[in-house]
Amino acid sequence: MNDKKIRTEEKAGAVPVGAFSEAERVKKKPESDKWKKLWGKIVRSRQIYLMLLPVVLFYIVYQYVPMYGIVLAWKDWRPKYGIFGSPWVGWKNFEWVFARPELGRAIKNTLIISCLKLAICFPLPIFVAILLNEMNGTGTKKCIQTAMYLPHFISWVILGGLVKMILAVDDGVINNIISALGGERVSFLNDKDAFYPILLFSEIWKGTGWGTIIYIAAISGIDPSLYEAATIDGCKRGGLIFRITIPMITPVITVMFIMQLSNIMNAGFDPVYNLYNKGIYETADILDTYVYRLFMEDHREAVSSAVSLFKTVVNFVFLIGGNIITKKINGYSMYSID
């Protein structure tokens, strides 16, 4: 476009001003045409703009307006003056919180929980999906699937209550069994070393069945002729699993893995918040719960904003990195529009 413009100008310089040749007029036309075309497109899309209006308004009011609030991280929050009226304090909030041992502890626990989830909770749905695919009885399969998806719909509040009920010291089922067998009652929920197993078990219970859906979908997308060909070539069941099923769903596994990996700073607020207690912060407190407590309990709103900004920025870097890798592998990114 620029190129054309320059050429037009050069030519315009060569002939007397105001004396445009016929050829000149033809050449100039595309330029005005473009704007006309754009305008035409805009007019034709007016209904779409009208449809988008409420959505865009929603995002502006509830997502973009609150974004001014990140300045709070550099301010001394005084509710009376609002966010703009509160005095600037520079990096004081960050300095204060980075000097606290709680933040280091929360980062450490967040990373540990994320890595444990990645190592244990991530492969399980793949495993279960492959096993499910090997089932032939449709009736049994349906029943098992229905039962497996169910925990996904139970909230963490309820699940947290359930876990506490089952593990309670004086009347929990597990402790009842232990004491019936002649053992000592154990206070699982106050044991800081027991927190990770409890959390992981709850996550597995809630998420494994639901997690299989995407892999089942991927497996059902495999071309059946591949299996037929392999069977004719003498491939047995194990061979079919390891030489066809797993290689064919590897791209999906990779994408899911990268998505999980880029979420590494999110160890999950709900599960931890509903399962931990004051006595086991040492192993259980994560960034999200720390931010929440700073806000709701300590009323250090500005510090809470600072920590949450720190988390968001780190997360954002991971996400963009993950997205670039996914795009390389898959040819498309999760969050694009084409």
Place this chain on the structure above:
Amino acid sequence: MRKENNPNYYAKLVDGKIVYVKRKKTSLFDVVNYTVLGLFALICILPIVYLLLLSFASKADYLQANTLVFPFHFNVENYKVTLYQDNIFRAFGISVLVTVLSVGYSIVLTSLGAYSFTKKDVPGLKFIFYMIVFTMFFGGGLVPFYLTVKDTTGVNNLASIIIPFGVNTFNMIVLRNFFKQVPDSIIESCRLDGASEFRILFTFVLPLSKAGVATIMLYYLVAKWNDWYWPAIFLSDAPELAPMALKIRQGLNNERGEGLGGGWDTSRVFPQGSNAAMIIIALIPIMAIYPFLQKYFTKGVMVGAIKS
């Protein structure tokens, strides 16, 4: 099919002759497979079954029990306590109201956005899309969001837990992937017949994407029904408006209010039992809807997640 080609038969040499023997249908692998998966499925539902048993048990059962509590003295006192003392009827009604309104509002707003983003050749559409996706990862934080809600809908009213939660960006992307599967020819012929975009969306595209709508409906519904976090923040000074999920959280944390009325038999009530009763009440609506949506959501998650 001839036995030589049939995979259900295998060749065996008997007295110098080839004999085709039918394969045994169940191998060891099958046995192990069915057992493992069956056990896992059992583990998934057992806690819920146990809660059900617990909720109908009486205090005598609870005190006699060595390991598991079984309802030998079947009674509904636990439910009575929950319903009267915790004012659960009201909370249940509020939850239903909020969930219905909120899901309706979300579906309309989300489908408007999702349909718009299936279009090509709309100037600025891409920019708007990326601006919206950006909000998935970046936000202002709790304080400014709270202040914005306070300025628009006010707090301590039900609008404050509905209006600010209209669109979930992820759900919008999922629905958009469904809408993209509606053939262009249908939309084009509707347009030639003079239908407006709104009409095309609500009378053709939405009914053709039933699985997609059912899927995101389920997402919105479950999220709203189970949400205690935002009600705890926005309804902090209006405890009479607390929905079910918040009540359960308070109940399980022994933050119960003193209620009047009822006439339950205190000798039959125990905390575990009344907690179980409360949980069961909260699970009823989800259990009721789940079977109807199940056939859709499996397909829904698949199309939403894997773009082909």
